[in-house]
Structures are given as C-alpha cells and as structure tokens.
Amino acid sequence: MNIFQKMMQIDRRWVYLxxxxxxxxxSIKSFDVPVTVSPEVKRIYDFVDSLQAGDYxxxxxxxxxxxxxxxNPMAVAIVNQAFVKDLKAIFVTLSQFGPGLVEQITSQLAxxxxxxxxxxxxxxxxxxxxAITILAMGVDFSVPFPQDYYxxxxxxxxxxxxxKNFDDVKGVIxxxxxxxADFWLIYGNGRYGFPLAIGITGVMSANYYQxxxxxxxxxxxPGVKGAAEYEELVGFPGEGKAxxxxxxxxxxxxxxxxxxxxxxxxxTRKRKAGLEGGNQ
Amino acid sequence: xxxxxxxxxxxxxGFAMLIQYxxxxxxxxxxxxxxxxxxxxxxxxxxxxxxxxxxxxxVNKLKVPGERFYSAxxxxxxxxxVLTCLKEESRxxxxxxxxxxxxxxxxxxxxxxxxxxxxxxxxxxxxxxARSILATILLLTAxxxxxxxxxxxxxxxxxxxxxxxxxxxxxxxANRAIMMGIGLGATATAxxxxxxxxxxxxxxx
Amino acid sequence: xxxxxxVLFALMLLxxxxxxxxxxxTGLTAVAAPDTLGPPAxxxxxxxxxxxxxxxxxxxxxxxxxxxxxxxxxxxxxNMYDILRSSALDGEYMSRGIVPSxxxxxIDEDDQELTGSDPNLNFMPTGSTWYYKLAAISVENVRSxxxxxxxxxxxxxxxxxxxxxxxFGVLIFGGFLLAFISQAKKGRELYVRPLSGIxxxxxAIGRAxxxxxxxxxxxxxxxxxxxxxxxxxxxxxxxxxxxxxYQTKVLVPVQDPVVLAVxxxxxxxxxxxxxxxxxxxxxxxxxxxxxxxxxVAAVNGIMLREKPATNFYCGKFYAESxxxxxxxxxxxxxxxxxxxxxxxxxxxxxxxxxTLIGEELYAASAYLxxxxxQLGTLKAxxxxxxxxxxxxxxxxxxxxxxxxxxLNLITVSL
Numbered sequence: 072m073n074i075f076q077k078m079m080q081i082d083r084r085w086v087y088l089x090x091x092x093x094x095x096x097x098s099i100k101s102f103d104v105p106v107t108v109s110p111e112v113k114r115i116y117d118f119v120d121s122l123q124a125g126d127y128x129x130x131x132x133x134x135x136x137x138x139x140x141x142x143n144p145m146a147v148a149i150v151n152q153a154f155v156k157d158l159k160a161i162f163v164t165l166s167q168f169g170p171g172l173v174e175q176i177t178s179q180l181a182x183x184x185x186x187x188x189x190x191x192x193x194x195x196x197x198x199x200x201x202a203i204t205i206l207a208m209g210v211d212f213s214v215p216f217p218q219d220y221y222x223x224x225x226x227x228x229x230x231x232x233x234x235k236n237f238d239d240v241k242g243v244i245x246x247x248x249x250x251x252a253d254f255w256l257i258y259g260n261g262r263y264g265f266p267l268a269i270g271i272t273g274v275m276s277a278n279y280y281q282x283x284x285x286x287x288x289x290x291x292x293p294g295v296k297g298a299a300e301y302e303e304l305v306g307f308p309g310e311g312k313a314x315x316x317x318x319x320x321x322x323x324x325x326x327x328x329x330x331x332x333x334x335x336x337x338x339t340r341k342r343k344a345g346l347e348g349g350n351q
Numbered sequence: 352x353x354x355x356x357x358x359x360x361x362x363x364x365g366f367a368m369l370i371q372y373x374x375x376x377x378x379x380x381x382x383x384x385x386x387x388x389x390x391x392x393x394x395x396x397x398x399x400x401x402x403x404x405x406x407x408x409x410v411n412k413l414k415v416p417g418e419r420f421y422s423a424x425x426x427x428x429x430x431x432x433v434l435t436c437l438k439e440e441s442r443x444x445x446x447x448x449x450x451x452x453x454x455x456x457x458x459x460x461x462x463x464x465x466x467x468x469x470x471x472x473x474x475x476x477x478x479x480x481a482r483s484i485l486a487t488i489l490l491l492t493a494x495x496x497x498x499x500x501x502x503x504x505x506x507x508x509x510x511x512x513x514x515x516x517x518x519x520x521x522x523x524x525a526n527r528a529i530m531m532g533i534g535l536g537a538t539a540t541a542x543x544x545x546x547x548x549x550x551x552x553x554x555x556x
Numbered sequence: 557x558x559x560x561x562x563v564l565f566a567l568m569l570l571x572x573x574x575x576x577x578x579x580x581x582t583g584l585t586a587v588a589a590p591d592t593l594g595p596p597a598x599x600x601x602x603x604x605x606x607x608x609x610x611x612x613x614x615x616x617x618x619x620x621x622x623x624x625x626x627x628x629x630x631x632x633x634x635n636m637y638d639i640l641r642s643s644a645l646d647g648e649y650m651s652r653g654i655v656p657s658x659x660x661x662x663i664d665e666d667d668q669e670l671t672g673s674d675p676n677l678n679f680m681p682t683g684s685t686w687y688y689k690l691a692a693i694s695v696e697n698v699r700s701x702x703x704x705x706x707x708x709x710x711x712x713x714x715x716x717x718x719x720x721x722x723x724f725g726v727l728i729f730g731g732f733l734l735a736f737i738s739q740a741k742k743g744r745e746l747y748v749r750p751l752s753g754i755x756x757x758x759x760a761i762g763r764a765x766x767x768x769x770x771x772x773x774x775x776x777x778x779x780x781x782x783x784x785x786x787x788x789x790x791x792x793x794x795x796x797x798x799x800x801x802y803q804t805k806v807l808v809p810v811q812d813p814v815v816l817a818v819x820x821x822x823x824x825x826x827x828x829x830x831x832x833x834x835x836x837x838x839x840x841x842x843x844x845x846x847x848x849x850x851x852v853a854a855v856n857g858i859m860l861r862e863k864p865a866t867n868f869y870c871g872k873f874y875a876e877s878x879x880x881x882x883x884x885x886x887x888x889x890x891x892x893x894x895x896x897x898x899x900x901x902x903x904x905x906x907x908x909x910x911t912l913i914g915e916e917l918y919a920a921s922a923y924l925x926x927x928x929x930q931l932g933t934l935k936a937x938x939x940x941x942x943x944x945x946x947x948x949x950x951x952x953x954x955x956x957x958x959x960x961x962x963l964n965l966i967t968v969s970l
Contacts, residue, residue: 083473083886090472107507109499110515136457137464137849137875171444171453203387210668211676238653249874261970274875278899281523296500315500321468322500328476329490336480373723375716377613377667377682390781394814401813401843408842421857456850463849464875470882470907477885478906526898529914531944533896535729536915537783539937542733544786548929549921551793552786552818553825 078335086328093324097316104315108300111283115268115290116304118242119149124157127240131247131255132176133201135168138248138272144298144311145270146176146246152305154184159230160192161212161240165201165251170220189219189228196220201254209237209263242266242289252279260287270297358547365545405429492517595696598626598634601660606688606708609663611719611969614682614712616665624692624700627657633694639664642687645705649689664688685709718969728943732936740928748934753892753910754923757791760890761798764865770805771795772864774855774880776871776895777848780814783918784896788870789822790921791894795868796826800835808841809858811851816843852876856883869893869908870917873900881907894920 119128130149134142153160162173173194186192195216198204207214212235213225225231234240243265245255252269260267266289271279273294282288292301295318298311368386371379406429409422435441435448443449481487499507499514543549601621609616619639627634634657640649641664652664664686666678680686687707692700740746764771773792778785792808799806808823810816820841827836844854859867860883867884869877869891877893877900884891885907893904894912904911912920915937922930951962 081476083476086473086476087469090469094468105502107502107511109511135460137460140461200387203384207668210666214668272875275899277518277522278526280518281526284519284523318500319502321472322497325472325475326494326497326501328472329479329493332476333480333490336482369726373716373719374714375611375613376712376714380613394779394812397813397817399813401816401846404813404816404838404843405845408839411839417861421861425854459853460847460849463853463879466879467875470878474878474882474885474903474907529898529901532915532941533898533918535937535940535944536918537896538726538729539733539933540783540787540918540921542730543921543930543933548737548933549786549790551790551921552822 075335075338078331079339089324089328090321093320094317097320101313101316104299104312104319106296106299106303106312106315108304109297111280111291111293112297112300113290113304115149115244115292116152116301118266118268118289119152119156119158122156122158122241125159127159127161127234128153129161129163129237129240129243131243131245131251132162132164132169132173133166133245133247133249133251134172135166135248136172139172140310140314141272141295141298142246142248142270143172143176144295144309144314145292145301146172147180147309148298148301148305148307148311149244149246149270150176150180151184151307154180154186154191155305157191161230161234162192162194163204163208163216164197165199165204165254166247166249167197167199170197173220188221189223190230193225193228193230194220195225201251202258205254205258206262209259211235237263237265240265242268244268244270246270246292248272248275256282256287268292273297354550354553357553358550362545362547365541369545595694595698596631596633597698598631598692598694598700599624600692600700600703601627601637601690602703604688604690604703604706606686606706608708608711608713609665611713611716612665613667614710615667615680616663617680617686617688617708617710619662619664619688619690619706619708621660621690621703623658623660626694627692631694633696634692635695635697636693637662638691638693638699640689640691640702643684645687645707647687649687652688654693680710682710682712721966721968725940729936729940732939733933736932736935736939737929738932740932743928746928746931746935748919748923748931751912751916751919751923753894753912753916754920756890756892756910757795757924758798760866760868760892761795761802761804763890764799765802765804767865769865770807770862771799771866771868772855772859772862772884772889773806773808773868774871775808775810775815775819776869776873777811777851777876778815778872779812780818782872784870784872785815787894787918787920789818791868791870791917791924792819793822793826794921794924796823797830800827800830800832803832803835806840807858807862807864809844809851809855810841811844811846811848813843816841848874848876852879855880859883859887859889863887864889867891867908869895869904870912870920871895873897873904878903878907884908 122128130146130153132146150160162177164170164173177188177192177194180186181188181192188194195212196219198215204215208216212231216225218224219228237243237259243255243259245252245267247269248271252271252275255267255269259265268288268290269279270292271294273296276291276293276297279288279291283291292298295311295314299315302309302311364386367382371382406426409425412418412422413426432448432451435446435451440446441448475493479486479490479493481490495510495513495517498510503510540549544552601624603622605620607618607620608614609618621637624634624637626632636654636656637659638654639652639662641652642649653662655662664680666676666680668676669679685707686709687705689705690703694700736746761771773795775785775788775792780786796806806823808819810819820838823841824833824836824838827833844851856879858864859880864884864887867880867889869880870893873880873895874897877895877897881891881893881904891908892910892912893908894917895901895904896914896917898914901911901913919934919937922934947962947966951966954960954962
C-alpha cells in the first residue's frame with residue numbers, strides 16, 4: 072500500500088488528534104486574529120448605535136448552556152453597547168434554560184455600567200409556547216408577564232412606564248440556538264412588523280440569510296465569528312474574539328485535511344487508471 | 352369499529368381545524384387555543400409512560416452482564432436527581448440539585464456538543480472529495496465559506512462579498528425550493544392522515 | 557350728516573363686516589388663539605374615517621385620516637399624531653397611540669379580556685362602538701386643536717379574506733389529489749422517479765439479518781405532531797414488518813413519551829401483521845430522555861455496544877445529527893437518513909450512505925407500500941409543485957416588467 076492509499080484510509084483518530092491539538096494550542100499560546108466585519112453584523116451595530124438615550128430595545132435570550140460558548144459573547148456585546156448608550160433594555164426568554172443565562176448576563180453587566188434593575192432594564196422572565204407568548208406581548212407585555220422574573224408587578228417598574236407592547240420598542244434582537252427565531256419571524260415581525268435581528272449559531276446561519284434578502288430580518292450575527300465582529304465594533308473584546316484563534320486553527324486544519332484527502336484521491340485514481348491502461 | 356372510530360375522530364378534527372384556520376371569530380380562536388391546551392395535557396399525561404418505560408427497560412438490563420454497568424449508572428443518576436429535587440428550596444441556586452445540574456449535567460451536555468468539532472473534521476475528510484462535478488462544486492463552495500474564518504488581509508473582504516452572495520442567492524434559492532417541497536409534502540401527508548389513507552401510526556389487534 | 561360723520565360711518569361699517577368675516581365658524585370645536593410669543597400650533601388632521609378591521613374576530617377598528625395641512629407643507633412642523641378614544645361621545649378621551657408624521661392610518665385593537673386576572677379596560681368586544689378624535693403635535697410639542705369626533709363599531713368577520721390564496725392552493729391540491737386517487741383506483745400505472753434511499757431499505761434490512769445484528773431506528777427529536785415524525789412512523793411500520801418476517805431485532809430509542817406510545821403500537825402491529833406477535837418485545841421500543849444531548853449520548857452508547865448493522869434516521873434532527881451519523885460510521889453501520897430540517901441535511905448527506913431530502917421522507921411511505929392511492933397522492937404533489945413553479949416563473953417575469961398584479965393576487969395577509 073503506497074502513501075496515497077494510506078492517506079485515503081487514514082485512521083480517524085489521527086484526525087481527532089489533529090483537531091484536539093488545534094484547540095489546545097491556542098489555549099496555551101493565544102494570539103489576536105484580525106476580524107473583518109460583515110455587512111449583516113454591522114447593520115445590527117448601526118441600528119443600536121443610532122438609538123438615543125432612553126430608547127427601548129427588546130432582547131430575547133433563547134439559548135441553552137450547550138450553545139453558551141457561541142452565543143453568550145454576542146449577547147454580552149449587545150448588552151454592553153445598549154448600556155453604554157443608556158438605552159432601556161427589556162429582556163425575555165422563551166427557553167427553559169434561559170433565566171439563569173439572562174440573570175448571569177444582566178447582573179454582571181449592570182454592575183459594570185451602574186444600571187439598576189427595574190429602572191434601566193427589566194427581565195420579564197420565561198414563558199413556554201413561543202407563538203402564544205409573542206402574540207400576547209404584541210398586545211401588552213403584561214399579558215404573558217404580569218410580573219417580572221423577580222415577582223415585581225410590571226406596572227410598578229419605572230422602566231416599564233409608558234411602554235405597553237412592541238410598538239413602543241425600537242427593535243427586537245433575538246439570540247437563539249433553536250427554532251424560536253422562526254416564531255419571531257412569523258408571529259413577531261410577520262404580525263407586528265417591528266424591526267427584527269437575530270444572533271444564531273454558525274450552523275443555523277445558512278437557513279436564515281434568505282430572510283435577510285426578503286427584508287424580514289435587518290441583521291444576522293452568525294456564530295462565534297459574528298460575535299467577534301460585534302465585539303470588534305463595540306470595542307469590548309470578549310470571548311468571541313478570544314475564540315477566533317481556535318476557529319482559525321481548527322478551520323485551517325480541516326482545510327488541510329480536505330486537501331490531503333483530495334490529493335490522495337486523485338493520486339490513487341490516476342494510479343488505477345494507469346494500471347488499467349497498462350492491463351489493456 | 353375499533354379501527355373506524357379513531358379514523359373518524361382524525362378525519363372530523365382534521366377538517367374542523369382546516370376550516371377553523373379560515374374563520375377569525377372568537378369561537379374559532381377558542382377552539383384553536385383549547386385544542387393546543389389539550390396537546391399539552393396529553394403530553395404531560397404521557398410523561399409517566401416514558402419514565403416507566405425507561406426504568407423498566409434498564410431494570411431488565413441489570414440482569415445482562417454487558418449492559419449492567421450503564422443501566423446501573425442511569426438508574427442511579429435518575430434516582431439522585433429525583434430525590435434531591437423533592438424539596439421546594441432544591442430548585443434555588445446553590446442547592447445540591449442545582450449544583451448537580453450546573454456542574455455535572457451542563458458540562459456533560461457541552462462535552463457531547465463539542466464532539467461535533469471532531470466529527471465535522473472526520474466527516475469532511477471522508478466526504479469532501481471531488482468525485483464528480485457536483486462534488487467539486489460542493490468542495491469549492493465549502494472552501495470559500497470556511498475561508499471567511501481565516502484572516503487573509505484584503506482577500507478577506509472579497510471573500511466576504513462572495514460568501515454573502517453564495518448565502519443570499521444560490522443558498523437562498525435551494526432553501527426555498529426545499530421548503531416548498533417540504534410544505535407540499537407536509538400538506539400531502541396531513542391530507543392522507545385526515546382522509547384516512549395513511550393509517551400506519553394507528554395500531555390494531 | 558357732514559363729511560366726517562360719513563367717513564366714520566363707513567369705517568364702522570367696514571369694521572363690522574370685516575369682523576363678521578373673520579369670526580366665521582370654520583367647524584372647529586375651539587379656536588386656539590395663536591400665541592404670538594411661542595411656537596405655532598399645527599392644523600389638525602381632517603376627514604377622519606373609522607371602519608371595522610377586516611378579517612378579524614371583531615376586536616379592531618381602522619382609523620384613517622387626511623394629513624394635517626402642516627404635515628410636509630404649510631408650516632411643516634407636524635411631528636406626530638395622537639389618536640384619542642372614548643367609549644362614549646362625551647366621555648373621557650384617552651390616547652390609544654402615537655404615530656409619526658406622514659402616517660395616515662392607525663389600527664386600534666385589543667382582544668384580551670383580562671390583564672392577568674383583572675378585566676382589561678381597553679378590551680374591544682365584538683359589536684362595541686368607540687369614538688375617536690385626533691390631534692397633531694408639532695416638533696415643539698405644541699398640540700393642535702382636536703379634530704371632529706368620529707365613531708366606529710367593531711364587527712366579527714366570518715371568513716378571513718386575506719387567507720383566500722391559501723384556500724385556493726388547498727383546493728387546487730385537493731383537486732389533483734382526488735383526480736389522481738381516482739385514476740390510481742382505476743388501475744392506471746403511475747410513474748414515480750426512483751429514490752436510492754428507498755431502494756436501499758430492503759438491502760439494509762437483509763444485511764442486518766445476514767450479520768445477525770440489530771437494526772437501530774431513530775425517530776429524531778420531534779413530537780408526535782410533527783409531520784417528519786409521522787413520516788418516520790410510516791417507515792418504521794414497514795421496517796418493523798420486514799424485521800418481524802426475518803426475525804431481526806429492531807431497537808427504537810425515543811425522546812418523547814407520546815412518540816413512545818405511538819412507536820410501540822406501530823411496531824406491535826407490524827409484528828402482528830407479519831404473523832409473529834409473540835416475538836414483539838416492548839423493551840426494544842423504549843424511552844430515553846427528553847433532553848437533546850443526553851439522548852444523543854445514550855444512542856451513541858447503544859451504537860457502540862450493540863454495533864447495529866443498519867441505522868435509520870427518520871424524523872426531526874437538530875445539532876445532534878452529525879454526532880449520531882459519525883458514531884454510526886464508527887460502528888460500521890449502513891445508514892439511511894431522512895429529515896425535513898434543511899440545516900441538518902448537509903450533515904446527513906456527508907455522513908450517511910443514503911439521504912431522503914425533505915419531501916422524499918414524506919414520500920417514503922408511498923414508495924415502500926407501492927399502494928396506488930399513496931402513489932396518487934405523490935403525483936398530486938408533483939403536479940401542484942409544477943403549478944407553483946409556473947406561478948413563480950410568470951410572477952418573476954411580471955415583477956421584473958413592473959407588473960405586480962400576480963404578486964398581489966397570491967399575497968397572503970395573516
């Protein structure tokens with residue numbers, strides 16, 4: 072068996088070892104990766120940047136701990152930008168694992184920016200059945216959420232004074248690893264027409280670019296790369312940018328393996344054709 | 352009759368929900384919401400079935416030498432999570448139950464998810480070979496999309512533009528075509544069930 | 557009268573006539589005296605109409621008006637419009653919403669009877685009458701005088717006309733369905749293109765029988781109401797019947813209790829129809845867990861221990877699809893997959909031997925049974941798809957030529 076045939080049948084454990092090293096090496100010796108910002112991410116940044124102090128932005132956190140690594144950086148970057156601009160942020164989650172994640176993000180970032188729960192932002196809590204909840208919020212936030220997550224009646228929260236439903240917020244940003252983005256598209260943007268942007272895992276992004284083309288979404292933050300781009304824009308480098316080193320090396324390793332596999336494939340194909348030609 | 356009655360129920364409720372979709376009145380909305388609530392109730396009623404199946408199957412496997420260990424771990428974990436959750440305060444942060452959730456279950460879930468990184472590499476190594484013209488196009492497209500993660504200086508800007516075009520034009524066209532097919536297929540399957548043509552989901556004696 | 561008195565009389569006459577002209581009633585409820593020290597108030601909107609909102613259950617009204625004379629013209633100082641509503645003509649008027657300048661329509665709706673457990677005071681029941689008046693607000697926050705009051709009554713609609721294109725689609729498809737089923741029942745041969753994934757099912761089951769290894773059938777993470785899961789049941793029924801005939805074990809780990817009940821019934825019936833009811837083991841169709849990755853871990857463990865000869869993935873899959881498929885590859889199984897989750901199809905195409913893409917999964921039942929009525933529904937699907945393709949092509953050409961009437965015809969408003 073020559074080297075090309077061996078390459079064709081390489082034990083998958085060598086591939087796993089290479090990927091393992093690819094993700095271990097940056098953790099020992101990290102490096103900065105220059106990030107080029109894509110237009111669909113910039114649109115979300117520009118939208119938030121265009122808002123005035125006191126404007127309301129609605130952020131829905133719908134991912135679970137398994138997607139935290141990919142989606143938490145973008146959530147943190149968006150909330151950082153909102154707090155720096157003194158926007159009023161309303162948080163909601165339609166995922167059963169969401170409350171813990173929202174609490175973690177808001178408590179940490181509110182402390183950094185001296186923001187007070189109930190005055191500068193509100194966390195309304197978790198409700199199941201995304202379609203029903205979104206439709207109800209379109210009428211009045213207090214219908215599905217008469218109290219916030221901490222049990223305070225909504226009408227006693229200063230931040231909720233003067234706002235009733237989606238007509239009073241400038242836009243909605245949904246961060247999800249599941250199919251709740253579809254519910255926001257159909258029942259949110261489709262029914263109430265508010266500006267909607269999403270932050271999603273990289274593997275989901277191919278499904279949602281079509282909504283960008285149709286205008287149903289005004290922006291997408293796709294995966295860790297999108298999170299790194301957003302951090303680049305807001306000027307708060309975080310986990311997103313830190314993970315880019317891993318992304319670069321892992322993708323490079325995969326590309327190298329694909330090249331090796333194709334070189335071996337063509338080499339063994341030519342060799343077979345050569346032998347056949349000889350037999351003929 | 353044992354077979355006819357369920358088919359009749361499916362047919363009548365199926366047509367009723369189809370007609371309900373076009374009627375916007377309050378009583379129509381009520382029928383829709385009420386039926387959705389019943390779906391949830393049925394799901395909750397079925398939960399003990401699932402738990403019984405899980406426990407019974409694994410108790411039986413305790414007798415099988417090769418399966419014994421894994422079934423014992425499953426049943427042990429199940430019992431620990433149930434017993435630690437009995438008190439009201441066990442669902443608060445800092446309780447033993449929540450610590451088990453946050454420091455055992457969540458990291459294990461993340462670990463399984465992270466297997467994707469390794470499996471993507473091995474699947475790509477095996478599958479992304481230019482065996483035909485279509486496979487070559489797939490290969491080149493994959494290269495272009497993956498290259499967006501690699502900083503290539505000014506080439507990155509051109510690559511981003513190409514990627515945006517790939518994602519917003521051919522990818523969008525393929526997505527929409529598959530979605531239209533899925534929409535029609537789902538409608539056909541639903542019609543087959545409502546009309547009683549498709550009955551394999553029902554059992555019989 | 558002397559000359560001076562005549563001039564005085566003429567002046568007084570002029571004053572009286574001029575004052576009368578200036579004091580004419582213009583139909584406004586009040587005239588706001590211009591504040592010569594502050595910014596001027598804009599003119600209010602006019603010609604207000606209030607009509608029932610179409611295609612709803614009688615809980616909404618549409619308020620339309622002509623823009624203020626100072627909106628985009630005149631003083632050009634209108635910033636927004638305030639829509640005020642009362643339940644009585646002389647009752648208290650409350651603001652229902654603010655819309656920006658340039659807008660001439662507002663939809664007032666509320667179909668929630670309760671706010672939490674308290675009655676919703678803004679609820680608009682069917683057949684209720686509401687009174688509206690509008691005011692324009694300038695950029696300096698000066699309000700115009702309020703417009704005249706206009707009333708409107710909510711009405712419930714029996715048919716949602718916005719969904720008419722959907723009804724036409726259903727009727728077209730239903731028509732094709734009945735036509736082809738009728739043709740199939742008359743014995744006409746209906747051609748359907750071959751699917752390699754379906755053709756491989758029998759060989760895959762045969763492989764498992766020869767090797768003496770079980771078959772693993774995974775219905776995915778959907779509920780029993782998902783069409784993909786239902787399609788999975790139909791394939792499971794065929795596979796279970798074959799495995800009963802060949803006396804091969806089939807393992808079905810499930811993620812939902814309702815799916816468990818249906819899967820058990822499906823497999824039990826398949827064994828009954830194959831004449832081997834005694835060989836059915838309910839422990840082979842078992843519940844694992846409701847969580848995604850623990851389910852994957854459990855199934856992976858089964859694959860690596862049992863080393864099934866054939867894996868079927870038929871249903872709804874998410875991020876776990878590649879993990880399952882690659883582990884199946886490690887275990888050396890032949891893998892046939894099918895899902896309607898578009899994002900997961902590339903993983904299945906790369907990692908499994910045969911993939912049923914989207915609607916091919918739904919069609920599997922017809923392919924496996926070859927029943928004429930089932931094949932008739934496939935043809936109906938294909939012809940409806942052809943009609944859709946023609947509409948898309950014609951519509952795209954017309955839009956390019958600036959003729960949107962076909963688009964307007966098929967647009968659905970929910």
